[in-house]
Amino acid sequence: MRNKKTGLRTIFSLSDKNPILPWLFLLPFLFFFLAFMVYPMIQGLYISFTNYTLLSEKASFVGLRNYQNFLRPGDLFLISLGNTFKYVALALPILLGIGLLTAVVVNAPIKGRMLFRTALSAPFVINVASVALLWTWILDREIGLVNYYFQRIGLPKQEWIYHPFSAMMVIVMVSLWGGLGSIMLTFLAGLQDIPQEFYEAAIIDGANKWNLFRYITIPLLKPILLFVGVSQVVAGFQVFGQVVLITGGGPGYSTRVAMQHLYEVGFSWFRLGEAAALSWVLFLIIMIFTIIQFRYLSGRVEY
């Protein structure tokens, strides 16, 4: 049996015999992780059952009332959630489709492919405030570049952000413009990871381009497709900057999204209990989506 003194020395020593040495390495990270991730999550769940506001110190337990509020017909939350679904349903196929298409094309041995790669992916490093400034300028109804060229070729001026449908499409297109880079580059990395021998063997067996894509590229890209799909759904439910800064949720409530609603409930109206409940509802919805995606897509994935 060791005496107490050497025990302490072992604990603080950095030798391999120290049983808690791995935890010393992990300590700084775990501190921040527990303090700013785990604790807030639990705290948030608790707050969601109270009527906490920033304005009054006293908060009392209200049970499920915050959650029940969301189910009122015509509640702004339901409208915002509906718009978020609409946004994700529009954006996801467009982002994944064009992302995969461009990745395949810039992966092929074509002239100037680095140039194309750079041009298509550059916008993804631009911050959302600048993105919004650029696009509101380009799409300005009166002096914008797009409407200028529309008129030059004899088309009528478009309303863009002032019409419910085109406003939603503007948000989707701006997300595509900004997001294509990361999606394309992720697919590209996945494509370059596929062993060339697979293709060579199939070509010897007489496969054509489409067969190569359908029976080699797609199945081997499945883990990446799943990863990009899941992260785009998660990102889609968090869409905020583009909406708030370009359409402001308008016209009317036609592009108001869930995050904007959460932001206003929590930080314009300071109803923090309700906002916390909102974030948990959103979280559960995302969880369900993620599980469904894993179920249906991960069938025969080999890592």
Add this chain to the structure above:
Amino acid sequence: MEGKIKYNILYWIGYIFLIILALIWITPILWSLSTSLKLNENTYTYPITWIPNPITIKNYITVLTSGRGANIGLAFINSTIVSTLTILLTIIIDSLAAYPLARMEFKGKSVVFAIVIGSLFIPIYTVLVPRFMMFWKLSLLNTYWCLVFPALASSYGVFMLRQFMLSIPRELEEAALIDGCSRMRTFWSIIFPLTRPALATLSLFTFLSSWNDYLWPLLTLNDPTKMTLPVALTLFRTAYGNWEMGTVMAAAFTGTAPTLIVYFFTQKMIVKGMLTSGLKG
């Protein structure tokens, strides 16, 4: 022969599609850049001109010195400080945490790793309200720390560095351990330097997310002297009219120039980084 012609046609259709797409993609950037180099009174004249006449940097001088709406020069400094602090601390903390997860056997390792992976999928909004309350109670709103600390709770770097460390040959550090080096020594003098490529990628991604973050700074910074660029830019815009788009675009470019420049020099690294983040292994 017929197949070859068909392939050629497909090739050219694809090529033309790509050229058009690439042009559409860079148009907003080029047009705004052009606008930012025009005198404000030349930004709304018909017909439009792509090459400014005269070319002027007056707008950029206004942006950096006037302070009307928001002080963009100061915001630039704030963004630089916050990004630098975040990158440095992330690198140290995450590589320390990644090391035992890659190289040591201990009780609870698989639990810690599972939590690290799981938290990658937690969306920011689940912790938005409680985090805000925390920083409010700690009186840390409107400080650099309320932007830096939450970034350090992200497990992305730990995961990515652990994956990279697994690929470093064990023999390198075993030799040192047999020679009597402590784990800490081995880590700092052998593993840490070898992790450099992954650390560079992590720094890059940390820089981009820190520099570009909008929602959290919007919540926690309302003191104009503490604002980072994305928040300052939106405030800046409110003070300018539609007839001053040259100045507004100059502000937008000032905010995005560092990320664009860094991007052009590190493209290859970004593609590789996507690979490691793409759930490999």
